[in-house]
Amino acid sequence: MRQLQLPAFEFTEEQKEFRKEVRSFLQAEQQKGTFDTHADSWLSAYSEEFSKKLGAKGWIGITFPKKYGGHARSSIDRYIITEELLAFGAPVASHWFADRQSGPLLLKFGTEEQKEFFIPKIVKGECYFSIGLSEPNSGSDLASLKTTAEKVDGGWIVNGMKTWTSGAHHSHYMITLCRTSPQDPKNRHGGMSQLIIDLKSDGVTIRPIQFLTGEHHFNEVFLENVFVPDNRVVGEVGNGWAQGLTELAFERSGPERILSTFPLLEEAIRLLKEKEDHRGLMEAAKLVSRMWSLRNMSIGIAALLEEKKDVNLAAALVKDLGNSFEQHVAEVIRLLLPAMPRKHAEDEYARLLAESILHGPGFTIRGGTTEILRGIVGKGVISA
Ligand SMILES: Cc1cc2nc3c(=O)[nH]c(=O)nc-3n(C[C@H](O)[C@H](O)[C@H](O)COP(=O)(O)OP(=O)(O)OC[C@H]3O[C@@H](n4cnc5c(N)ncnc54)[C@H](O)[C@@H]3O)c2cc1C
Incomplete structure (x- = not known):
């Protein structure tokens, strides 16, 4: 049996100072009335203006390389910012997925062109991403997903439907997991790829699903003959599951x-x-x-x-x-x-x-x- 060992960690004096800096900024913004505190703010409190303010402070994409406008700082500095923003219940939902996962994904698997195009905008807090994984009959068993991308000249034609898509109505792009070749029963996780879909493209329809609170947070996203150019495939075709x-x-x-x-x-x-x-x-x-x-x-x-x-x-x-x-x-x-x-x-x-x-x-x-x-x-x- 494997033992899970997580390292004990002590913040350095410099990191403690950084926390104070983030906290004073948030206290000042709160006093100015820029935002009200919300529970679960990372998923449901949207403010593009506030995201751009954080971008201007250099607090989005803080670990990303300087070459793409990032700040090449540590995951611990990112942890400090994240923790303070959540403790204040600040409106961070607009940029959350781009900062947390789409940016790091593109840095790891994206082409140079994709990094140069997307990362600087993410860092500024002005480019937002949604996560297009779940479908009506594919959630936990994601490998059963049905959305397909068919190869055509210069790109792919995507057909299918995504659901529970957080913030699709606020986002510019959705990283969409789809089938690029038929499912092989011997390798259920093969034949899938990740495509960046521009949510303003022809053939994309976004419909709200309301929360118990009446809030509009997540959506159904219908994809009907949506054209995605070749330069919007993330990483290798067929390697979508591992990515x-x-x-x-x-x-x-x-x-x-x-x-x-x-x-x-x-x-x-x-x-x-x-x-x-x-x-x-x-x-x-x-x-x-x-x-x-x-x-x-x-x-x-x-x-x-x-x-x-x-x-x-x-x-x-x-x-x-x-x-x-x-x-x-x-x-x-x-x-x-x-x-x-x-x-x-x-x-x-x-x-x-x-x-x-x-x-x-x-x-x-x-x-x-x-x-x-x-x-x-x-x-x-x-x-x-
Ligand atoms: C607030 C919120 C935001 C979300 N945002 C996004 C988003 O932005 N993008 C996106 O793609 N998805 C999003 N989702 C969807 C989420 O990822 C799925 O709801 C989740 O993966 C479960 O899938 P499902 O709803 O199809 O349930 P199912 O997979 O059908 O599961 C139903 C129940 O069966 C259980 N179950 C299923 N399989 C097994 C098994 N093998 N063994 C034991 N129990 C099992 C599950 O634990 C669950 O209790 C969001 C969901 C919520 C609630």
Whole structure:
């Protein structure tokens, strides 16, 4: 049996100073009224203006090479920015996927032309990506997907449908996993490729699917004879599955898998202190200590990423533990501080409670369900 070892990590003085810089910027922006704090802000709070402000600060694509406008800084610096943005519940959804996974994917597998075209725009916070994986009958079993790309002169013709596509109505492009050759029963994961689809292309229709809250976050994306030029294929034709797995490691490993309900926890602690509710504070302290352990594990993954190590297994484990924690926060807090959750309440606590409860069911589905993550962990631990 394999043991999972995550390195212990101490922030340097320079990194602590950097955290203070990010925090002061966010405090100042909050005081100016640039944004309201939201739970689950990385998935549902959009502000192009705010994304561009972060880009101007040099805080998007911070690990990307300088050659493409990036800042060549460490994964730990990226972790610090990410953590502060989530703790403040800042509106970061517009650029999140481009910064977290599409940019790194293009840097790893993209052509020079793609890097020169897309990366500088991503870094500026002005080019947004969606993830086109899931289909109506292909979620966990993604290899069964039906969207096809057929080779024609100069490119590919794509037909099919994607669903649950986060932010497609705000994004410029969608990295789309599709079948470029028929499925071979002996190699279910072969014959798939990743294509960058311009969401303004002819033949693309984006239809909203509403959240429980009534919010418009994800979509159905219909693709009818969409032409994708050859220069928009990512990496090798037929290697889409392996490339997609790399992307999933970026997707699963960050602090957003722990901190979606942190703004609720922080607000609840403030109220419990105000009420001098010592029993309530003891219960909240249990949540904080659990969060602290998860955070250390998550920072350990950032340290592994810095060493260019494989984090697939560790990311699946921390995502599973982190997602159940995020849901548990809302469960515990609503009993400690009973209130009517209201999405549009002026009272911040009632609003954060509503967002945390109503977004909660998605935490353990998006980016891989609990059962799938546990399957990865089980197989990874035993097969080693
Ligand atoms: C908020 C949110 C945002 C999302 N954003 C995106 C996005 O931007 N792009 C995108 O492509 N997708 C996105 N998704 C879709 C998400 O990736 C899928 O919902 C997820 O992979 C599960 O697929 P499914 O919904 O088809 O469920 P299914 O795969 O049908 O699963 C249904 C249930 O069966 C269980 N199950 C399935 N297979 C197994 C198995 N082998 N063993 C044990 N149990 C199993 C699952 O764990 C689950 O409980 C998003 C989802 C949510 C909730």
